[in-house]
């Protein structure tokens with residue numbers, strides 16, 4: 001599904017990704033972990049075609065994704081429908097006047113008739129348990145509520161791959177747990193999930209596979225997430241946890 | 249909230265692949281807006297890196313000299329003076345970094361070319377002098393101003409304004425503005441990205457989308473302004489703002505002043521023949 | 522609508538800048554009085570907002586895009602005085618730090634975009650809104666206000682351009698700045714503004730206003746009603762006075778210029794109608810035919826040409842080497 005070969009990226013001279021090789025199968029759930037600034041968000045943006053690699057190749061569904069292809073409107077729209085992205089900061093993801101319109105934005109663009117749109121929006125509202133602020137203004141929602149709306153918007157496009165940048169951030173413990181369960185359900189139903197997270201406690205439940213970034217912006221390890229805590233030294237080496245960290 | 253039940257029964261549409269074939273839509277405005285904001289942001293970001301000012305000339309002098317140059321160029325009526333200025337600008341440019349040279353020249357040449365196009369009908373009427381001299385002056389002025397903005401850290405430029413008795417409070421506003429252009433710029437850039445990612449088909453209310461982004465940016469900026477004021481008050485801000493700047497003249501500064509005098513002399517000699 | 526340097530004569534720029542001084546003074550005074558909380562940050566952040574708004578590309582019929590200025594919108598949102606200051610700061614940053622829009626013409630640009638657009642646009646909006654008292658009236662006010670605002674600014678800019686050839690010529694009567702007379706500059710500026718830019722401005726302004734009103738009506742500026750007369754007076758006075766001022770200083774300046782030029786010509790040097798090389802086209806040679814530049818001793822001209830040559834070689838070399846260093850990095854934005 002997703003295939004990166006020797007991918008590097010830098011922002012105007014600031015290195016953010018270094019020689020990344022990564023292959024993700026359809027239906028997998030993968031967690032990206034790493035200290036702040038190691039390039040997780042950059043990699044996710046790259047997967048969504050917002051950035052293109054300086055070096056290396058990015059393939060989605062066997063097809064190489066290049067700036068040139070993305071300039072083709074039809075190709076780019078089809079690609080963006082297949083891969084959905086929930087931003088690290090949900091504040092920036094919402095720009096409609098109410099939650100209903102926000103979620104209906106994608107389906108309407110896909111040319112569905114208004115009845116189908118309504119069904120889809122209502123399904124999404126139900127799935128995320130946000131029926132009660134259907135007609136609120138996204139701008140005035142709380143951080144966690146915004147996150148749910150952002151997820152609903154992306155879900156409404158029914159993408160095959162769902163990319164979430166630190167989705168647990170700022171959620172209360174109960175909602176975090178709920179989100180993990182919800183993502184698991186999506187994964188079981190066949191969606192490919194790529195999630196960046198700092199949450200060591202939930203990562204094992206979230207995904208079977210963990211990718212660790214080191215501070216040189218490259219992949220330090222790619223291991224089953226159940227083995228994560230046998231590798232405390234590795235976690236220390238990549239500065240994800242401090243010297244005195246212990247896991248119980 | 250009934251989270252548990254919802255999870256078990258996902259709706260049918262979510263379980264099927266979408267098999268969606270997009271219609272085409274003319275929405276270049278998203279891409280173009282992204283590009284213009286990226287350009288602004290990258291320019292501001294490149295400011296925060298260390299500026300290698302090879303000449304170590306006092307920023308206030310540079311600002312003053314650039315202004316003087318702009319005024320003299322504008323007053324001048326002769327090719328000779330413009331030529332002298334251009335030689336000077338070329339020499340300064342040749343000391344700069346290749347990438348910066350490209351940026352400065354591409355911006356300046358584009359605008360000069362635009363000017364030339366505007367004035368082209370006038371050339372056809374037989375008056376080459378006016379069209380050429382204006383085009384050359386536009387080009388020289390832009391190169392001069394862009395050299396200033398590329399070779400000097402902006403906070404030293406705004407700080408230099410204080411030397412010309414611009415009130416501190418005004419400089420504070422300028423500094424805040426630059427900082428928030430980059431913060432709000434980042435914010436709206438991400439909103440444009442999000443709009444782009446979710447624009448998977450035909451958008452029937454493009455103005456609605458652009459309004460959502462600009463409107464959200466406005467509300468965000470109001471909110472930020474209030475927060476910032478509160479934060480400033482908490483830190484004991486009373487409306488006084490001191491701009492720190494060293495005022496020590498080096499040999500480079502004196503050479504620079506000589507250059508200034510030289511330019512004025514050149515103007516007096518050849519500027520208006 | 523950003524006028525670069527050298528399109529307008531320095532004296533025009535001075536007049537326009539001088540006309541802005543009282544406007545700025547009053548605006549600062551009013552903003553201090555009206556906005557009790559968060560004055561300074563609000564202006565700075567308002568300026569940042571205004572700056573970024575000018576970066577937005579707006580869709581036009583047929584799939585192309587254009588820019589809006591957003592001056593009337595800002596006046597409706599922040600009040601005209603705060604809008605005036607915010608746009609001024611945004612224009613200053615554009616001119617000084619981004620090299621976009623002139624430094625000398627800063628005053629003129631402010632007059633057009635930070636004065637005419639927000640004040641005229643706002644007061645038309647307010648005038649219509651206060652007299653109709655319905656939502657429809659409000660929107661009519663926004664539409665008329667933003668349309669008239671930007672078109673009036675374009676008209677003033679066209680007049681600024683158009684008076685240049687009347688006032689500022691060299692000794693041979695050749696214009697030194699924008700050479701087109703009013704009969705050309707006005708239609709050239711007005712047709713695209715009336716047909717396209719004005720429409721963009723209206724659509725942009727109403728769409729954003731509608732959005733903000735729906736989402737956060739509390740953030741919109743509530744202006745008092747009675748102030749209209751004084752400000753109208755100010756606008757009318759300035760609009761009337763400016764061309765007069767232009768004419769007055771213009772002639773004075775022109776005469777001074779002519780005298781001085783006469784002196785120079787008496788001094789033995791003279792300038793042909795067109796420098797010799799010019800008729801052959803506009804290559805670099807044209808500026809320094811045979812390495813000799815008019816008015817310069819031959820040897821100095823030669824040395825300067827040599828310096829320029831070396832500098833150009835260095836620049837070309839640096840550009841080429843920096844091209845080979847940059848990787849093909851393209852962000853996939855053109856959708």
Ligand SMILES: Nc1ncnc2c1ncn2[C@@H]1O[C@H](COP(=O)(O)OP(=O)(O)OP(=O)(O)O)[C@@H](O)[C@H]1O
Nearest residue numbers: 011014015016034035036037038039040041042043
């Ligand atoms: N727009 C940008 N311009 C310049 N540098 C950037 C930009 N965005 C990110 N960077 C830099 O790129 C590197 C990687 O950033 P990225 O946002 O991908 O990190 P991250 O792993 O997501 O961190 P976090 O856990 O804090 O979200 C960092 O060093 C950062 O400073």
Ligand SMILES: [Mg+2]
Nearest residue numbers: 040041088165
């Ligand atoms: Mg991140």
